[in-house]
Amino acid sequence: MKLLYSNNKTREIDQLAAEALGIDSFALMQKAGAAVHQYLDTHQRLLVVTGPGNNGGDGFVVAELARQQGQKVKVLALQPVSKLTGDAAKAAAAYRGTVIDEWPDENFDCVVDAIFGTGLTREVEGSYASIIGLINNNEYKTLAIDIPSGLNGTTGQIKGCAVRASQTVSILGRNTGLYTLDGPACCGEILFADLGVPAVALQSVVAEAQLMNREKLQELPAARANNTHKGSFGHVLTVGGQAGMLGAVLLAGRAVLKSGAGLTTLITDQEHQALVPLYAPELMVSGFSGTSDDEPLSAGKPADVVVMGMGMGQSQWSKQLFKLALKTPSPLVMDADGLNLLARSPVTPEHLRVITPHPREAARLLDVSVAEVQQNRWLAVRQLARRYHCVAVLKGSGTLVSDGEQTWCCPFGNANLATAGSGDVLAGMVAGIMAQGFSPLSAAHLAVLWHALVGTHSRYGFTMTASDLLDDLHEIIH
Numbered sequence: 001m002k003l004l005y006s007n008n009k010t011r012e013i014d015q016l017a018a019e020a021l022g023i024d025s026f027a028l029m030q031k032a033g034a035a036v037h038q039y040l041d042t043h044q045r046l047l048v049v050t051g052p053g054n055n056g057g058d059g060f061v062v063a064e065l066a067r068q069q070g071q072k073v074k075v076l077a078l079q080p081v082s083k084l085t086g087d088a089a090k091a092a093a094a095y096r097g098t099v100i101d102e103w104p105d106e107n108f109d110c111v112v113d114a115i116f117g118t119g120l121t122r123e124v125e126g127s128y129a130s131i132i133g134l135i136n137n138n139e140y141k142t143l144a145i146d147i148p149s150g151l152n153g154t155t156g157q158i159k160g161c162a163v164r165a166s167q168t169v170s171i172l173g174r175n176t177g178l179y180t181l182d183g184p185a186c187c188g189e190i191l192f193a194d195l196g197v198p199a200v201a202l203q204s205v206v207a208e209a210q211l212m213n214r215e216k217l218q219e220l221p222a223a224r225a226n227n228t229h230k231g232s233f234g235h236v237l238t239v240g241g242q243a244g245m246l247g248a249v250l251l252a253g254r255a256v257l258k259s260g261a262g263l264t265t266l267i268t269d270q271e272h273q274a275l276v277p278l279y280a281p282e283l284m285v286s287g288f289s290g291t292s293d294d295e296p297l298s299a300g301k302p303a304d305v306v307v308m309g310m311g312m313g314q315s316q317w318s319k320q321l322f323k324l325a326l327k328t329p330s331p332l333v334m335d336a337d338g339l340n341l342l343a344r345s346p347v348t349p350e351h352l353r354v355i356t357p358h359p360r361e362a363a364r365l366l367d368v369s370v371a372e373v374q375q376n377r378w379l380a381v382r383q384l385a386r387r388y389h390c391v392a393v394l395k396g397s398g399t400l401v402s403d404g405e406q407t408w409c410c411p412f413g414n415a416n417l418a419t420a421g422s423g424d425v426l427a428g429m430v431a432g433i434m435a436q437g438f439s440p441l442s443a444a445h446l447a448v449l450w451h452a453l454v455g456t457h458s459r460y461g462f463t464m465t466a467s468d469l470l471d472d473l474h475e476i477i478h
């Protein structure tokens, strides 16, 4: 179980860790530096760039260990050593190598970023920003200590500018900001140093979230009993696709079936009715005229799940369909224009179970700006879940899933997934998995994880389309 913490919580963790190990904060810094140095011992020429606080102190420890092991090392101290205080001053005093104050005109194998960690309090400007620019513009490997400098360790926002590291060694407590928004782009590969502190010593610190883990996919049934039939795996109504927008609802319907549900019926504009079987003969379809006496959602036995909103628009037709969805008793998954209509609806349907907004839709649902959502995605996802009494999936880099209490973060996924229809596939997957009996939280978690892993490992790379994503769903499972 990998827990994620805000900056404030990682400071509590630092204290508890020192107590658990029976050492003081300077000895903890030495342990941290030694753990980071282990990832550097194959590089012969190091430039360690240090800042004004303890992150810089970690850098001096790394530099001294490198020097003792015969590596060629220089420290570029952005804060003069004479101005350092506390543990950072002690670490600098213990370093016996070269300290410089300007970017050197020579080659290195690796630059170590020890400018700022959890103590970043404001935008990075002036000489700090210039040096971060130089770090990012060189072709060397860059290893960031604890947090890439300039990245807010809690929110994952870049404050002015930030180091783009090839690797980041997170120390003691994994920071939430490494995993969402700009975090994944700044961190590169995330390594972890627990410094030998037993997890039990830190259990009193409340984590913000947990990291998803691919093992969870094992919960999806690998095999099915013989005496089952399509009705055993749930029936989903896939609702959306106003006139001329059939693609989104088709993708969602196919995703429902591809994720294992037995049956799905598309409820879409009546002009699409004859087209659906031509594109996907496995989908049943019912046309909706848009009039109030046409009630396709209440025909027959209630569906196991209704997923609504993909390509649905916000026309009179869409509003009529939205009203009907509020009347069905089936658990509801809401996406895209369904969310835009929900944001303006005076009532939240009692049977709403999962919402899957991207940041703009989330902003409408919370009645705040997109920037406010992105400034603290952890808070936003919890607020969405609490306000709408359902599981919220906040999409984007480092997708978050929350039921208002527990929050999960997906460390997988990349820009391959930034393609038209990708969200429609995700919504269909959530519904398809729920229809097979998984709880809304588990279904949302599984769908996000599965979708992200398939997108990341797609053989098509950035040329992947949403249809390719559907075609490859089986590859991650088997």
Ligand SMILES: NC(=O)C1=CN([C@@H]2O[C@H](COP(=O)(O)OP(=O)(O)OC[C@H]3O[C@@H](n4cnc5c(N)ncnc54)[C@H](OP(=O)(O)O)[C@@H]3O)[C@@H](O)[C@H]2O)[C@@H](O)CC1
Pocket: 011, 014, 015, 025, 028, 029, 030, 032, 033, 051, 052, 053, 054, 055, 056, 058, 115, 116, 117, 118, 119, 120, 121, 122, 123, 124, 125, 128, 145, 146, 147, 171
């Ligand atoms: N605690 C422990 O036991 C352990 C801690 N460890 C390590 O310590 C790190 C946390 O150290 P930290 O708290 O000293 O903060 P850090 O990020 O080094 O910088 C703070 C300094 O930066 C300054 N500053 C901030 N923003 C700025 C800006 N934009 N532009 C310019 N200046 C800015 C700020 O100034 P101020 O805001 O006070 O004016 C202050 O001087 C942590 O990430 C981990 O690496 C490990 O060794 C394990 C043991």
Ligand SMILES: [K+]
Pocket: 055, 113, 114, 115, 116, 117, 144, 145, 146, 147, 148, 149
């Ligand atoms: K750093």
